[in-house]
Amino acid sequence: MAESSDNIIFRRRRQQPLPxxxxxxxxxxxxxxxxxxxxxxxxxxxxxxxxxxxYRWYPLQGxxxxxxxxxxxxxxxxxxxxxxxxxxxILNGIVYLTYFFLSGEWRRRLFIPWRDARNAFxxxxxxxxxxxxxxxxxxxxxLQRFAYNMAxxxxxxxxxxxxxxxxxxxxxxxTMLFGGYDGARVVHLAGLxxxxxxxxxxxxxxxxxxxxxxxxITGGRRG
Numbered sequence: 273m274a275e276s277s278d279n280i281i282f283r284r285r286r287q288q289p290l291p292x293x294x295x296x297x298x299x300x301x302x303x304x305x306x307x308x309x310x311x312x313x314x315x316x317x318x319x320x321x322x323x324x325x326x327y328r329w330y331p332l333q334g335x336x337x338x339x340x341x342x343x344x345x346x347x348x349x350x351x352x353x354x355x356x357x358x359x360x361x362i363l364n365g366i367v368y369l370t371y372f373f374l375s376g377e378w379r380r381r382l383f384i385p386w387r388d389a390r391n392a393f394x395x396x397x398x399x400x401x402x403x404x405x406x407x408x409x410x411x412x413x414x415l416q417r418f419a420y421n422m423a424x425x426x427x428x429x430x431x432x433x434x435x436x437x438x439x440x441x442x443x444x445x446x447t448m449l450f451g452g453y454d455g456a457r458v459v460h461l462a463g464l465x466x467x468x469x470x471x472x473x474x475x476x477x478x479x480x481x482x483x484x485x486x487x488x489i490t491g492g493r494r495g
Contacts, residue, residue, distance in 0.1 A: 287411070287492035292377070295368040296488060302361040303471070305353060307464060308343030312350030314461070315342060321454055355438065362431055369424075380411045383421040388414030423470050426463050433460040 288296075318336040321327035344350030372378050383392075392414030394407040399415075407413065412420075436446040436456035450456035478484050486492075 284494060286494050288487050289371075289375070289377070290491065291367070291371045291375075293488055293491060295364055295371075298364050299361070299368075302357055302364060303467065305343060305357045306361060307468070308341060309350045309353035309357065310460075310464060311337040312342035312344040313347060313354060315350075316347040320458055320461070327454075327458075358431075358434060361427075365427060365431070381417060381420065383414070383417040388417050390414070392418050419470065419473070423467065426466050426470070430460060430463040430467070433463065 315336040317323075319326045319333045320330045326333050342350065344353045372381070391407050391410070394403060395413045395415040397403040398406040432446055433450055433456045435443050436450050437453065437460060440447045440453045440456070447453055447456055450459050
């Protein structure tokens with residue numbers, strides 16, 4: 273049987289192509305800078321909800337983030353850092369998604385439920401020590417595909433909610449979509465927490481498979 277054109281392309285391509293690696297490491301830097309500067313902005317009003325009518329369900333009302341987690345030094349500095357890096361983050365995302373689809377990488381990286389859902393459940397069972405053996409290996413397992421795709425989704429939501437906060441009048445349709453200005457702040461902060469959880473989980477899993485760090489630097493083997 274003749275080998276498919278996709279298999280031939282991926283056989284000639286490194287596991288982590290150069291565009292993927294560049295975007296990955298740029299994202300790592302941008303996320304750190306945006307998280308720190310975003311927390312600096314939060315310090316100016318460390319509460320959620322309208323002033324005078326704060327949300328009762330938020331336990332950290334009035335508690336500013338630790339100073340060592342912030343970047344910018346003051347509100348103006350945090351805003352300058354945050355908005356400047358945001359455009360690089362958006363551009364980086366556009367480059368990634370363009371390469372992701374035009375290069376065909378989506379075929380081996382995109383989470384496709386009918387292909388990956390069962391594998392994701394089995395892999396989760398293995399990590400939780402419910403199963404003794406992992407499911408059959410692939411380029412990525414289903415759980416990895418799901419996690420990476422959710423990170424992309426979180427990034428998109430962060431950009432949209434950030435625009436709703438940045439220009440609530442000009443992007444009033446976005447602001448209303450998130451339940452108003454205060455709702456957009458909640459979504460934006462929640463997105464940051466979810467991305468932080470993803471990064472922590474990602475680092476733990478990478479520590480379990482240290483060769484993946486080397487692959488993200490060198491590109492790994494072909495195929």
